[in-house]
Amino acid sequence: MPALGFRNAVLSDAVRCFQIESTAYEGDEAATLEKISTRIAQYPQGFLVLEQAGEIVGFINSGCAFEVAMADEAFKELVGHAADAPNVVIMSVVVDPARQGQGHARRLMDEFVARMRALGKRSIHLMCKAQHVPLYERMGYRYVRPSPSEHGGMAWHEMLMTL
Template identity: 30%
Template sequence: MRRRTPDDLAYAASLTLAENWHSETLEEFEGFYSHAPAGCLVAERDGRAVAIGVATPYGDAGFLGQIVVAPEVRGQGVGSLVVNALLSCLQSQGVRSVYLNATAAGAPLYERHGFRMIQPSLRYAGKVRGASHAHVRSMRAGDLDRVCSLDRLWWGQDRGFFLNRRWGLYPDLCQVLEQDGAIAGYAMARRRGEKLWIGPWCAATHVAAPEALLEALAQPGVEVQVHAGVLASSARAIRALGCLGLAQSATAPWRMVWGHDAALGQQMEILANGTSAKG
C-alpha cells in the first residue's frame, strides 16, 4: 500500500468508470486528494497499481469509499488489504465512527472487518421539470458561511471544504431556500453530461416543500434528468421525490458503520447525500 500521487488520479477514475460508477469521476478524485491526500491510497503488485480506496476524515468520524480492486486480482485478499489500510489511516487521526455504502456483494467483506449494516441507502432517478419559486434563489458567495454552519449543525461534522468546492465548480447548480428572511434549506448538484447528481440537499424540518429546491435547479418548464441518494429513514426525502415523480432503483447499497454509530447524516434535515464516499 502507498499514498496516491496526482499521477494516480486518472487510473483511479478509470477503475470507477469500469464499474459504471458514473458519479465517481476524476473531478471527485481531485477533490478527495485536495482535502485529505493521506487518505487516498493505492495497492500495488509488482510495481503496478491494482486497487484504490479513499478515507475521508471529519473530526472523530469518517467515510470510506471508492474501493475498487482490478478484476485480475480479485479474490486474492487485496480488498481486505485496502480496507485495513484505510481504517488504520482514519484511526491514526482519532476517528471513532467510520461509514460506507456497500453493495450486496461487497457487504460480507466489510462485515469481516467489523462493519455492521444500519439501513439501505436508496437510489432515485427521473426527470424533474424546472420551476421558479419566490422563496428559492441562486446561492451567492456570501451565503456559504451560513450554509456551512447549517450543514455542520444538521449533518453532524464539518464538510465545508466540499460545500465550498461544489459551489466553486457549479455555482449555477446551487440553490438556497429562504423563510422569514433566513436561509432554511439548500441544494447543490453537479452535472454529468445531461444529468444532474443531487447532493447535498438539506432543509429545516419546518420547510413544507423541500422539493422546490430541486425544481429550481432547472429553467422553468425545462425537464432535466436527476439522480439522488437518500437514506431509507428519510421519510421527508422519499415523500418529496415521490411528489416529483422520481423512481426508486430496484437495488440499493447498505449504509454501514464501524465503531460507534454517531448517526452522521441521519438527521431529519438531511435529504440527499453528496456522494457515498464523503457523505
C-alpha cells in the same frame, strides 16, 4: 507474487485510479476523473492506494465529517469535508477487476482502518450493495440500514465500524 505496498495517492495517480474505478463500477456509480482528483488534492491522507510491482491495483478514498449523512451527494465532492472531523466516510473501495479475488480488498481495508485509528478517528462509514454486506461484516462493519441514496440508480446499504 511481487511485493505489495501502500501509500497515499498523489495527483499524478488520478488517471490510473479513474481507470480502475470506471472498469470496476457500473454506469453512473463510478466517480469522475474530476472527483477523484479533488479527493486526492483535498484529503490525500484519506486516499490510500495499493501497488504491486509499481502499478496501482486498488484504492480506498474517503472524506471526514462531524455529522455523517450517507446520502449526501455533495459530500462525494468533499463539500462539508473537514480533515479533523472524527467520522470517516469511505466513497470507494475498488480493486482492478483483473486483480480481484486475491485478497486485495481485505488488505486495503486492514491498512486503511489502521491508518484511520492512528489518526484518532472514531468511526468509519460506507455504503455498499446488498451482495457486499457479508464481506464488510466479516471485516468488522455493522449493518446500519438500507440507504435513502439512489446514487447511480442503485440500491445501497449503510455500514458502520466503530474504532
